[in-house]
Amino acid sequence: MARKEPRVENVDEKDIQVTSPKEWAAGIPAVYHSLKPAVQHMGAKRALEATFKMNQKDGFDCPSCAWPDPSHRSKFEYCEEGVKAVTWEASPVIIPSEFWAEHSITELRGRTEYWLGMQGRLTEPVYKPAGEDHYRVISWDEAFRIVADKLNGLDSPHEAAFYTSGRTSNEAAFLYQLLVRGFGTNNLPDCSNMCHESSGWAMGQTIGIGKATVTYDDFGKADLIILMGQNPGTNHPRMLTALEECKRNGGSIVAVNPLPEAGMRRYKNPQKVRGIAGKGTELADQFLQIRLGGDMALLQAISKRVLEAEEKNPGTVLDHDFLEKHCEGLADLKEHLVHLDDQTVVEATGLPIEEINELADRYLRAEKVIITWAMGITQQKKAVPTIKEIINLLLLRGNIGKPGAGAAPIRGHSNVQGDRTMGIWEQMPPAFLDALGKEFNFDPPRDHGVDAVETFYKMQEGHIKVFVALGGNLISAISDTQFAEAAMQKTEMTVQISIKLNRSHLITGEEALILPTKGRTEQDIQESGPQFVSVEDTVCVVHASRGNLTPVSQNLLSEPAIVSRLGALVVGDRIDADWEGYEKNYDLIRDHIGRVVDGCDNYNERIRHEGGFVLPNGPRDSRTFPTPTGKAVLTVNDLEAVERPEGTLILQSLRSHDQWNTTIYGHNDRYRGIRGGRHVLFMNAQDITELGLADGQYVDIHGIHHDGAERVLRKFRVVSYPTPKGCVAAYYPEANVLVPMDHVAEGSNTPVSKTVLVRVEPNLDPAHEQAEDFKTRAPA
Ligand SMILES: Nc1nc2c(c(=O)[nH]1)N[C@H]1C(S)=C(S)[C@@H](COP(=O)(O)OP(=O)(O)OC[C@H]3O[C@@H](n4cnc5c(=O)[nH]c(N)nc54)[C@H](O)[C@@H]3O)O[C@H]1N2
Ligand SMILES: Nc1nc2c(c(=O)[nH]1)N[C@H]1C(S)=C(S)[C@@H](COP(=O)(O)OP(=O)(O)OC[C@H]3O[C@@H](n4cnc5c(=O)[nH]c(N)nc54)[C@H](O)[C@@H]3O)O[C@H]1N2
Ligand code: SF4
Ligand SMILES: [Mo]
Numbered sequence: 001m002a003r004k005e006p007r008v009e010n011v012d013e014k015d016i017q018v019t020s021p022k023e024w025a026a027g028i029p030a031v032y033h034s035l036k037p038a039v040q041h042m043g044a045k046r047a048l049e050a051t052f053k054m055n056q057k058d059g060f061d062c063p064s065c066a067w068p069d070p071s072h073r074s075k076f077e078y079c080e081e082g083v084k085a086v087t088w089e090a091s092p093v094i095i096p097s098e099f100w101a102e103h104s105i106t107e108l109r110g111r112t113e114y115w116l117g118m119q120g121r122l123t124e125p126v127y128k129p130a131g132e133d134h135y136r137v138i139s140w141d142e143a144f145r146i147v148a149d150k151l152n153g154l155d156s157p158h159e160a161a162f163y164t165s166g167r168t169s170n171e172a173a174f175l176y177q178l179l180v181r182g183f184g185t186n187n188l189p190d191c192s193n194m195c196h197e198s199s200g201w202a203m204g205q206t207i208g209i210g211k212a213t214v215t216y217d218d219f220g221k222a223d224l225i226i227l228m229g230q231n232p233g234t235n236h237p238r239m240l241t242a243l244e245e246c247k248r249n250g251g252s253i254v255a256v257n258p259l260p261e262a263g264m265r266r267y268k269n270p271q272k273v274r275g276i277a278g279k280g281t282e283l284a285d286q287f288l289q290i291r292l293g294g295d296m297a298l299l300q301a302i303s304k305r306v307l308e309a310e311e312k313n314p315g316t317v318l319d320h321d322f323l324e325k326h327c328e329g330l331a332d333l334k335e336h337l338v339h340l341d342d343q344t345v346v347e348a349t350g351l352p353i354e355e356i357n358e359l360a361d362r363y364l365r366a367e368k369v370i371i372t373w374a375m376g377i378t379q380q381k382k383a384v385p386t387i388k389e390i391i392n393l394l395l396l397r398g399n400i401g402k403p404g405a406g407a408a409p410i411r412g413h414s415n416v417q418g419d420r421t422m423g424i425w426e427q428m429p430p431a432f433l434d435a436l437g438k439e440f441n442f443d444p445p446r447d448h449g450v451d452a453v454e455t456f457y458k459m460q461e462g463h464i465k466v467f468v469a470l471g472g473n474l475i476s477a478i479s480d481t482q483f484a485e486a487a488m489q490k491t492e493m494t495v496q497i498s499i500k501l502n503r504s505h506l507i508t509g510e511e512a513l514i515l516p517t518k519g520r521t522e523q524d525i526q527e528s529g530p531q532f533v534s535v536e537d538t539v540c541v542v543h544a545s546r547g548n549l550t551p552v553s554q555n556l557l558s559e560p561a562i563v564s565r566l567g568a569l570v571v572g573d574r575i576d577a578d579w580e581g582y583e584k585n586y587d588l589i590r591d592h593i594g595r596v597v598d599g600c601d602n603y604n605e606r607i608r609h610e611g612g613f614v615l616p617n618g619p620r621d622s623r624t625f626p627t628p629t630g631k632a633v634l635t636v637n638d639l640e641a642v643e644r645p646e647g648t649l650i651l652q653s654l655r656s657h658d659q660w661n662t663t664i665y666g667h668n669d670r671y672r673g674i675r676g677g678r679h680v681l682f683m684n685a686q687d688i689t690e691l692g693l694a695d696g697q698y699v700d701i702h703g704i705h706h707d708g709a710e711r712v713l714r715k716f717r718v719v720s721y722p723t724p725k726g727c728v729a730a731y732y733p734e735a736n737v738l739v740p741m742d743h744v745a746e747g748s749n750t751p752v753s754k755t756v757l758v759r760v761e762p763n764l765d766p767a768h769e770q771a772e773d774f775k776t777r778a779p780a
């Protein structure tokens with residue numbers, strides 16, 4: 001394919017513009033904005049080929065988020081974000097061989113993630129020898145040999161860590177964990193460690209399974225959906241269609257969020273005439289503008305009101321039959337919540353008591369309730385107990401295991417849930433390891449491996465010497481950027497299997513390699529013919545995904561091919577694996593999956609059914625709870641206030657509308673009214689005044705932590721925004737500099753990216769003292 005030049009605009013943070021935040025999401029502007037870049041970069045033909053196959057039964061799974069497809073699909077089962085993801089991946093712009101001689105690694109480190117991503121697709125394996133500052137192109141054989149020799153030369157397999165990001169297919173993930181365990185370690189950190197790990201722990205300990213207990217159709221059947229700590233308008237856009245369906249069927253929706261996110265207010269469905277012409281559907285019936293970290297108190301307050309209502313009208317409020325048959329712990333929970341006082345709740349949540357009462361009334365009136373949540377809940381110090389409180393509230397009225405009701409952690413990466421099902425976890429349970437060992441005739445390691453945060457401590461201590469990543473951009477995604485980069489640079493070798501350039505390729509070990517791979521959208525033809533892969537969505541539906549575009553280069557290997565070739569050299573015949581065969585025919589991988597992974601029997605056959613199949617889920621299907629006692633557990637959790645000393649603020653880090661995690665598509669955050677920049681700090685107007693600052697002023701944001709280390713982000717613009725007093729927000733991954741590595745959720749070790757203590761000071765750089773060029777929003 002002919003090289004096309006990347007078009008990279010020069011983004012000057014000085015020209016940032018701010019207007020009022022939007023009240024609605026999607027509709028015509030969204031479709032227009034989404035199609036424009038696709039057509040510009042890809043050419044109309046390739047763009048159309050891509051979008052028409054996205055999320056169709058014979059096409060590829062949208063590589064963006066994990067939101068499910070309805071069983072009746074329209075011709076346009078995609079959203080703006082999906083189109084952006086596909087465009088970013090499938091644009092036929094490639095990095096030429098000369099690039100590596102022209103740019104030193106040091107120079108590239110000065111570039112932004114946006115610039116790096118816009119250079120185009122990686123198509124050749126490259127290698128940076130020790131002591132050099134440039135990558136150079138090498139052959140695939142050389143690349144595999146260098147990595148294998150290094151791994152095989154380690155004193156212990158635990159000196160290597162193997163990261164996975166959640167776009168990886170089930171087939172690649174299964175082979176990868178086999179390679180790692182065959183090699184002899186459980187060091188399998190993944191993006192989930194930073195994402196829904198807290199959900200997995202809390203749900204595992206209470207209902208016995210860390211996955212959503214709802215199906216797609218349940219959203220349309222619910223009387224009430226409570227969305228907590230989630231911004232679906234940007235991060236799961238087609239979820240708004242499911243919410244709209246709930247409303248059309250007479251259900252109501254409540255959003256609990258510090259920010260009035262656009263999609264929560266009004267939604268214009270781009271696939272419906274009324275969405276384009278009308279005002280759209282009002283989605284949220286109630287919006288509770290909660291303080292950062294206040295959710296646990298809110299949930300306890302609602303549960304307490306449920307229990308009080310039962311006291312008043314015995315036998316009519318709780319689902320006694322369900323509680324007796326299927327649950328334990330009710331008495332302790334009752335006893336605990338009696339002592340909760342309203343004052344504590346009001347302080348923690350910042351919510352008027354009337355709003356809390358209103359939500360309790362809504363909950364009591366509804367027969368079928370779904371609670372959904374995402375990063376606003378999971379990336380908190382008390383995330384695990386908070387999610388346990390979600391489960392408590394649901395269990396009290398039997399809202400698990402019946403139509404239109406359930407617990408719904410909304411996953412991020414398109415296959416992050418499938419990767420876990422396939423064994424990507426540093427702590428897979430013994431039953432899985434037994435089955436794996438039996439299938440491949442070896443003894444898998446049993447000691448738990450390291451998670452994402454632990455990986456960095458082990459690197460810093462010199463215990464992890466080789467780092468391999470199957471996708472992702474861990475150095476930008478993890479907390480404490482300075483600490484993390486220093487730790488990564490202590491390793492002896494870093495190996496990144498990637499589709500595009502990112503910062504993780506530039507913060508390297510002594511030696512480093514980049515192995516380019518095919519994307520989800522691209523055809524994958526092997527010796528036995530065209531191949532497909534499979535993925536699992538947020539509601540446990542497993543289905544096939546077939547790329548249809550011509551790969552941007554014929555030199556690319558698929559992820560399963562890369563992992564098999566490494567497996568042959570690193571593990572070889574130490575286990576009974578047909579490494580050569582897997583690459584030729586992915587059915588062979590699926591045969592193993594069918595025998596090893598719970599719920600995947602006859603995988604090859606069932607994955608070929610139209611629309612795939614649904615994995616079993618005890619709580620959802622039959623109110624069977626795979627806990628040690630066979631019962632769902634109501635838990636007692638102690639509240640702890642988020643401390644905010646005078647003069648400090650609590651910062652959350654979040655996603656803009658123009659990014660995919662660490663991938664920056666552009667510099668606008670349309671729904672929040674930001675154009676042309678990302679270096680902004682959203683702040684409550686009263687805080688701005690009290691701190692003697694002005695809207696639009698440049699400030700420095702200092703992290704405050706007991707270790708006293710300097711963590712600072714300089715020259716960010718203050719943007720007056722409807723966020724609760726004391727709570728500020730900035731974009732991830734820029735804000736990761738401020739999150740201390742040991743600031744993690746209790747129990748799940750997930751970085752607490754949503755409550756970081758900071759201090760804000762005027763930036764004293766004379767050139768920026770005045771913010772005259774700042775275009776403030778017109779008064780609302
Ligand atoms: N376009 C796009 N789609 C994506 C992604 C992307 O980057 N871009 N990322 C994917 C991934 S991996 C994930 S995990 C998901 C993330 O999806 P989200 O969880 O929606 O992502 P965030 O931007 O982190 O937004 C967190 C939301 O929680 C709110 N929040 C923060 N703190 C609190 C709190 O203490 N309490 C409550 N109640 N709310 C709070 C924030 O205001 C914000 O609305 O999206 C996935 N989809
Ligand atoms: N402060 C803060 N930190 C956070 C978060 C937050 O909200 N705040 N969110 C956390 C969350 S929820 C997550 S999930 C993590 C995300 O952490 P990661 O999953 O590590 O990061 P991504 O940005 O999703 O990874 C993007 C890279 O993946 C590669 N890639 C894309 N598609 C493919 C593919 O098909 N194959 C391969 N091999 N590579 C591919 C590309 O090279 C791209 O640069 O970040 C976490 N970090
Ligand atoms: S909602 Fe998520 S999976 Fe669906 S099209 Fe949009 S980005 Fe893709
Ligand atoms: Mo995520």
